[in-house]
Amino acid sequence: MLTGMQVAIIGGDLRQIEVIRKLSTLDTSLYLIGFDQLDDGFLGVENKTFETVDTDLLDAVILPVNGVNHNGEADTVFSGHPQVLEEKWLAKTPEHLKIYTGIANKTLKNIAQQSEKSLVELMNRDDLAIYNSIPTAEGAVMLVIQHTNVTIHRSNVLVTGFGRVGQTIARTFANLGAHVSVVAKERELLARIYEMNLTPIPLNSLNDAVSEADVVINTIPAHILTSTVIAKMQNHVLILDIASKPGGTDFNFANKRGIHAILTPGLPGLVAPKTAGIQLAELLSTLLEKQWIDQKGGRH
Amino acid sequence: MLTGMQVAIIGGDLRQIEVIRKLSTLDTSLYLIGFDQLDDGFLGVENKTFETVDTDLLDAVILPVNGVNHNGEADTVFSGHPQVLEEKWLAKTPEHLKIYTGIANKTLKNIAQQSEKSLVELMNRDDLAIYNSIPTAEGAVMLVIQHTNVTIHRSNVLVTGFGRVGQTIARTFANLGAHVSVVAKERELLARIYEMNLTPIPLNSLNDAVSEADVVINTIPAHILTSTVIAKMQNHVLILDIASKPGGTDFNFANKRGIHAILTPGLPGLVAPKTAGIQLAELLSTLLEKQWIDQKGGRH
Amino acid sequence: MLTGMQVAIIGGDLRQIEVIRKLSTLDTSLYLIGFDQLDDGFLGVENKTFETVDTDLLDAVILPVNGVNHNGEADTVFSGHPQVLEEKWLAKTPEHLKIYTGIANKTLKNIAQQSEKSLVELMNRDDLAIYNSIPTAEGAVMLVIQHTNVTIHRSNVLVTGFGRVGQTIARTFANLGAHVSVVAKERELLARIYEMNLTPIPLNSLNDAVSEADVVINTIPAHILTSTVIAKMQNHVLILDIASKPGGTDFNFANKRGIHAILTPGLPGLVAPKTAGIQLAELLSTLLEKQWIDQKGGRH
Amino acid sequence: MLTGMQVAIIGGDLRQIEVIRKLSTLDTSLYLIGFDQLDDGFLGVENKTFETVDTDLLDAVILPVNGVNHNGEADTVFSGHPQVLEEKWLAKTPEHLKIYTGIANKTLKNIAQQSEKSLVELMNRDDLAIYNSIPTAEGAVMLVIQHTNVTIHRSNVLVTGFGRVGQTIARTFANLGAHVSVVAKERELLARIYEMNLTPIPLNSLNDAVSEADVVINTIPAHILTSTVIAKMQNHVLILDIASKPGGTDFNFANKRGIHAILTPGLPGLVAPKTAGIQLAELLSTLLEKQWIDQKGGRH
Numbered sequence A, B, C, D: 001m002l003t004g005m006q007v008a009i010i011g012g013d014l015r016q017i018e019v020i021r022k023l024s025t026l027d028t029s030l031y032l033i034g035f036d037q038l039d040d041g042f043l044g045v046e047n048k049t050f051e052t053v054d055t056d057l058l059d060a061v062i063l064p065v066n067g068v069n070h071n072g073e074a075d076t077v078f079s080g081h082p083q084v085l086e087e088k089w090l091a092k093t094p095e096h097l098k099i100y101t102g103i104a105n106k107t108l109k110n111i112a113q114q115s116e117k118s119l120v121e122l123m124n125r126d127d128l129a130i131y132n133s134i135p136t137a138e139g140a141v142m143l144v145i146q147h148t149n150v151t152i153h154r155s156n157v158l159v160t161g162f163g164r165v166g167q168t169i170a171r172t173f174a175n176l177g178a179h180v181s182v183v184a185k186e187r188e189l190l191a192r193i194y195e196m197n198l199t200p201i202p203l204n205s206l207n208d209a210v211s212e213a214d215v216v217i218n219t220i221p222a223h224i225l226t227s228t229v230i231a232k233m234q235n236h237v238l239i240l241d242i243a244s245k246p247g248g249t250d251f252n253f254a255n256k257r258g259i260h261a262i263l264t265p266g267l268p269g270l271v272a273p274k275t276a277g278i279q280l281a282e283l284l285s286t287l288l289e290k291q292w293i294d295q296k297g298g299r300h
């Protein structure tokens, strides 16, 4: 239980509903900032603003999964306008306050550093990234079905990268009957790809492998689908770039060649906000409980 | 090869492009009716109308997958207006002419009978229905991802019916990590469901099973999801009714209860017109070759 | 419940233990013939002989899964000698008595006909045959692992026949990572094989397909793996003939060519007697309940 | 190519045949020690003894997968007696000589150190360990089918450990229709287990989870299946201990309780020596080529 812990939630999308629900059942004192259009009545939850919330007592601040943009604005679907997180507001909160965010850009890291608050990046964690890979893969499936005129079944799908998301995507498309090839660098990843009955492609053979693909799904956050690589692709190929902005694709060149290439950020929040929200809520409640116990000086 | 065979294609959707492509490579003499907006130039293919085509020499007529509506109109996406198939036009064609259609309603059956032409219903064939089940299942996957806020992975999916389409849908959702239950009547189908590691539900237990489902996908062309059954469902359930019109769902009652229920005809043409078209083209060319050989009096 | 019903079980293997256990819990009066070495004490169960059992009161006789041999002998692992089922013994039982057996040869059919008793062949039933296909497939997996020096993973497995057993075997080996091809005659079976992401082989292409196989598993009860076909196989191939005796393989020719070919009857009883016994017991109890209700004149 | 490279292979099992075959095609000069009973004639391969081989020219020594025992003996199935690897023999070989072995015990490490030769432990490599996990998992499947009287399908299988072998075993049994639970410590492994549609069990819940298992497969090389854990198991459970000797099971206690527990070393060599040998040969040839190029001073 988190009885007595004071937490502010600043903006976000549908996923935050599950966070609010979970923290409310744990008896947290919750203050919502940027939720003026939210109707649901949760126990122990109050709508506030940066001005009206009692900064002195706050133990934690929860930002949207995407954190803030370069102006420090936290997006919110529950209000008409974004919420600007300011360093001087944070400065008023207690020293022990922690900031929880999905991902953190430079702006957010600066704000945190200057206000001397510790910042927890949830999406850096392998466990959450793996849970998140499930709705991400389903989002990719949806987009491929929408944007091709053939079935996934028996089509050639090339996945670049075999990390937390790449593994899930590769398996998911194989389970739908696609012929899946996976590009990776390390020998042990290539061995695992082989064991999983997918076709392993060493990174330096990408150029050759790409020419047979009907669909290319990139998960490598680096400039991997260069113009040279795209030049080798079939005309009808669909490129789905899953990697975080700006993706790993030369979109200009793809465009010139008339190849359909889509950058697809935020799939979990798009296709399964409830599932993604529950995953987030589970992890956040575990971390907050740990913080709360530490703060109170050990397990009670 | 179909050299010399004269075939008219009357209307249709993107799937017919693959039929035209295939028959053109087999050297068929093709006359397109209702394709005035089609640009692609295929070898040996001419645009015609009911008036300009030479009826005396026709060997076969190919209708859209959906056949004609109750006014005898064949829909076409390649022209501004539908093409009306008339009995008196058919009467002018040779006795041996065959009419190929996906499905046939009463109107079409009447027209065929009165003009004494034999009518081939392709979707009645088990093989085509099974090939078609693949894009149908992918269409169902796409719709479920779009219309729920949770992942298919670990959700409870109930499939009613375990025929040509039901089997494919059940397997597909299980491969995506759903807990799949399947409703069937026959003991041998229940055994196969068990063997496939799905949960078998005898038809008379439908009422109980339905209460745990997050998604219900109906493939039984009979009034199966009655108000009594729907009354047992969870509020957040999504009903996908795959069965041919009018489906098997009491949509009025679902609507009253605020349950989201969708009738989803024509998924293959929607999500994978090329794959579905190729399947159609393969079968049609096999059947036309058989007709052509028979007509010419045996294999040459 | 089967309270009052009098049933004789004549010989059998470990599977009968599960039948005895199940029928005993249903309160059947059970007489065991040919079980003198069985120790387990089940409630309401008595050891008898053909001579000491009270024939007048018997409602049903249960034979081993394999029925009797051509001498009318029922094998039994629970006694030193087989039990001979005689027509004149059966003649003494009531007219309504039913004989339950797995399979029935000519001898058994004659005995039943002459004593005017109805004979139920359980293995003819699709449901039991499908349940049985599960331990059968696992038996095949075990034998292939034992008798090859390569992994099933990535090896070429050819399955002939896609009936109740063939489907299960094909899926099982594919799930272990084999490249599975399946030979079938009907177009709709070939379509299902394609949908299941296996390689469909029309029966008339068997000769070509066989040359790439590392393992051939036959489920067709006909002379299919002839010397002509075997001549096309690789030297290192393993043939597993699952079809009932005498199988579908020219074992002499295989032997001459030095090709390893095994006839593998009775896999379920061999590898999973408990599972197979439970399946049998489930079905038998359903059928006996139906008989008992009919006999007593309708449901009570 | 390895033209000119001089390699001695000392003992081993059937897997070495594939190593010999591969290195022979690469034109290596091969000396076999302890292969007097091997008949196959490979090109460029000579039978030798420790005495007759020309130590001065050797570039590499290949030991059996199991290395040597505590007496320094390398087992061999191709000779009547083991081959004793002696430090003073090694001392005579060139400084640059490398010793390749599957695993290395203390004895072998000592011998290598004292003779100042570098020692390469192949089974330490993630890639080979993953390739090896495939025949290992098939060996486990074979043993479970042999040693239980139920099917793997629908049985409860608990796998402890989710490393290179554990992952493969867990997936393999799930693909055969078992309900698979996997015990792991790290949160990210538990997330991956969840994503793969298996049941994740945190290590500290092992005690509870074990009570439902029909089969327990241990891959953790630590004393994990203690008497306390075994005490919670069902009577009919089968324990397969895959971990390297002495395994992680209290075999004495299991024995006392009448629980069937098997230590199963060397599965790949047992069930798929050819596949395992090819994997080994692939890796060895890559490593030898690298050594050869380095030795000759860069790529030519």
Ligand SMILES: NC(=O)c1ccc[n+]([C@@H]2O[C@H](COP(=O)([O-])OP(=O)(O)OC[C@H]3O[C@@H](n4cnc5c(N)ncnc54)[C@H](OP(=O)(O)O)[C@@H]3O)[C@@H](O)[C@H]2O)c1
Binding pocket: A129, A132, A133, A136, A161, A162, A163, A164, A165, A166, A184, A185, A186, A203, A219, A220, A221, A222, A241, A242, A243, A244, A264, A265, A266, A267, A268
């Ligand atoms: N669109 C969405 O909705 C969505 C959802 C989730 C994640 N994502 C994004 O997807 C991307 C992948 O996420 P993840 O969790 O799978 O990350 P990850 O576990 O770190 O995997 C990244 C993979 O890319 C490879 N890689 C990285 N840099 C490389 C380079 N320069 N050259 C070649 N390979 C390289 C890595 O291989 P090595 O290990 O060998 O470096 C690894 O296989 C991230 O950008 C993430 O933000 C997007």
Ligand SMILES: NC(=O)c1ccc[n+]([C@@H]2O[C@H](COP(=O)([O-])OP(=O)(O)OC[C@H]3O[C@@H](n4cnc5c(N)ncnc54)[C@H](OP(=O)(O)O)[C@@H]3O)[C@@H](O)[C@H]2O)c1
Binding pocket: B129, B132, B133, B136, B161, B162, B163, B164, B165, B166, B184, B185, B186, B203, B219, B220, B221, B222, B241, B242, B243, B244, B264, B265, B266, B267, B268
């Ligand atoms: N939406 C789309 O895009 C799309 C695509 C393809 C097909 N479809 C439609 O989907 C439906 C199913 O097609 P299919 O090819 O799978 O047909 P199918 O092979 O005939 O299967 C129908 C299933 O429904 C069962 N069934 C039929 N009538 C029943 C009744 N009165 N009560 C209980 N069960 C009953 C059948 O069981 P028994 O064998 O025991 O009767 C069988 O399991 C059809 O209406 C078809 O037109 C729609």
Ligand SMILES: NC(=O)c1ccc[n+]([C@@H]2O[C@H](COP(=O)([O-])OP(=O)(O)OC[C@H]3O[C@@H](n4cnc5c(N)ncnc54)[C@H](OP(=O)(O)O)[C@@H]3O)[C@@H](O)[C@H]2O)c1
Binding pocket: C129, C132, C133, C136, C161, C162, C163, C164, C165, C166, C184, C185, C186, C203, C219, C220, C221, C222, C241, C242, C243, C244, C264, C265, C266, C267, C268
């Ligand atoms: N070894 C064991 O432990 C074990 C266990 C279970 C079963 N079995 C045996 O395995 C065999 C198969 O059993 P099942 O239940 O799968 O039978 P099934 O459902 O009848 O399937 C038999 C298959 O063989 C095909 N077939 C039959 N005769 C053919 C012919 N002359 N030419 C080409 N194809 C032919 C059938 O195709 P069509 O439908 O087109 O005819 C069907 O695909 C039986 O002999 C059975 O006794 C053995």
Ligand SMILES: NC(=O)c1ccc[n+]([C@@H]2O[C@H](COP(=O)([O-])OP(=O)(O)OC[C@H]3O[C@@H](n4cnc5c(N)ncnc54)[C@H](OP(=O)(O)O)[C@@H]3O)[C@@H](O)[C@H]2O)c1
Binding pocket: D129, D132, D133, D136, D161, D162, D163, D164, D165, D166, D184, D185, D186, D203, D219, D220, D221, D222, D241, D242, D243, D244, D264, D265, D266, D267, D268
């Ligand atoms: N019988 C055979 O034929 C055969 C074949 C291949 C391998 N093996 C043996 O199988 C074993 C596993 O091999 P592997 O390649 O899978 O090794 P691995 O990749 O290192 O995996 C070992 C697993 O055990 C866990 N683990 C290790 N020590 C632990 C401890 N004290 N407490 C809890 N968990 C612990 C590891 O978790 P952490 O990462 O969290 O430590 C990891 O999940 C080895 O002993 C290997 O020699 C046997």
